[in-house]
Amino acid sequence: MKAFLILEDGTVFEGTSIGSKRDMISEIVFNTSMTGYLEVLTDPSYAGQAVVMTYPLIGNYGITPDMESKKAWPDGYIVRELSRMPSNFRCEGTLQEFLEKQDIPGIKGIDTRALTKILREKGTMNGMITTNENYDLEEILPKLAAYEVGDVVSKVTCDEAYVLPGDSYKVALLDYGAKNNIARSLNKRGCEVTVYPAHTKAEEILATHPDGIMLSNGPGDPKTCTDIIEEVRKLYESDVPIFAICLGHQLMALANGGDTHKLKYGHRGGNHPVKDLSNNRVYISSQNHGYVVDDATLSDEIATPAFVNVNDGTNEGLKYTGKKIFTVQFHPEACPGPQDSGYLFDRFMKMMGGNQ
Template identity: 80%
Template sequence: MKAFLILEDGTVFTGTSIGSTKSVISEIVFNTSMTGYLEVLTDPSYAGQAVVMTYPLIGNYGVTPDMESAQPWPDGYIVRELSRIPSNFRCQGTIQEFLKEHDIPGIAGIDTRALTKILREKGTMNGMITTDENYKLDEILPQLHVYNTGNVVDKVTCCEKKVLKADGYKVALLDFGAKNNIAQSLHKRGCEVTIYPAHTTAEEILSSDPDGIMLSNGPGDPKACTDIIKEVKKLYDSEVPIFAICLGHQLMALATGADTYKLKYGHRGGNHPVKDLETGRVYISSQNHGYAVDADSLDQTIAVPAFTNVNDGTNEGLKYTGKNIFTVQFHPEACPGPQDSGYLFDKFIEMMGGQK
């Protein structure tokens, strides 16, 4: 069956339908990872977006247990070529079946390199994936211009508190769309991790007397999380050590008076170099975000830049003055990798008092 990707600038790509055949409007973004397509599909940070995979062959090892959450989150999936016969001893099905099962439409067989060049040159834009061959461009384009993802954190956060038992430090993890490997990275270091829904009050979290607090990654515009930002400010005012990743990094910055802005086409992939400003060392990182903290808006008495992006100079981390708080824009828990910056979890353990 034919499928069409219609961009808000009027560009139309024609390919083959994969997954669900329903029509969907979403923000179109691209990911440059060469492996880990299943982790991309199950990353809650992609809620409200349709993902273009720049690597040309997707699905060659099928669906395996390597999932970052219990379900896929993108609104749509866009690939050059979808493997018809996956081969892996852990394979539990095909990507095609996986998309159909979860009612996610996709399109294959289009020139994803040309599409990515458009998104790089013109910036991220909205688009529609549809199998309707009688679509009317003059009716669709106005819809694309006004589409907004809104607050998608509420869609991806857990519904109730859950605990990963251990004998070490007690860490409270606020789930704004947390990837599984964040909790696992702490748990394998001996931490007891309590995962809280995004709108849990600071009072409830602090009443459990945690040794440390983690603010997770998540989807969407951080400025849409107004209620959460107020609670994060209360956590900042406490004396509990805090480590924040991605959206959590942005929310802490907003809670302490800094600003955020939307990047032209975002950072999504597994090969982004970030520089530690204290040591000068460069790490290769996994990233998935469309917004960044405005380093020029920082009050230097509150926070100073700790990491910067080598490619474009954007802020990649903050160290908070006089506080046991540090935040990063990239993913130190990266799964499948790279794992260059996994040491930051050890740094968090040291902030809580060192190994028990």
């Protein structure tokens, strides 16, 4: 069945439908990872977005047990070529079957490199995937212009708290759209991890006397999370060590008077170089974000830059002055991507043990 990808600027790509046949409107973003498509599909940070994979062949090892949450979150999926015959000893099915089961509309057979160039030159924009060959551009374009991602954190967070047992430090993990490997990375270091819904009050968390608090990744514009920002401010005022990733990093900055802005087309992929300013070493990181912290809006009395993006100079992490708090924009738990920055979990362990 034919399918069409219609962009907000009026550009139309024609391809073949994959996954669900329903119409879809979403923000169109691209990811440059060569592998890890299942981790991308099950990353809650993609809620409210349709993902373009720039690597030309997707699905060649099928569906494996490498899911980062219980379901897929992107609104749509866009690929050049979809593998029809996956080959892997862990394969449990095809990507096409997975998209159908998860009710995710998709399109294959389009020039994803050309599409990515448009998104890089004009910036991230909204789009529609439809199988209707009689589509009306005059009717669709105003709908695309009006689409907003909205509050997606409430959509992706867990319904109730749960615990991963451990015999070491007690960590409270705020689930703003957390990937499973964040909790696993702490748990395999011996931590008892209690995962809390995003809107949990700070008082409830602090009443359990955790040794550390983790603020997770998540989707959407951080400035829409006004009630969460208020709770993060209360956590900041405590003396509990805090480690924050991606959206959590942005929320901590906003809670302390900082500002964020939307990037032209975001950072999404597994090959982004970041420099650790404490040792001047460069690490390759996994990233998925469309917003960044303007570190110049935070005085040195509040926080100082800890990491910087080597490609464009944007902020990739902060260390909070006089506090046991550090935050990063990238994903030290990888999944998918390099494991270069996994040492940050060890730094958090030392911080909980009383070392800076």
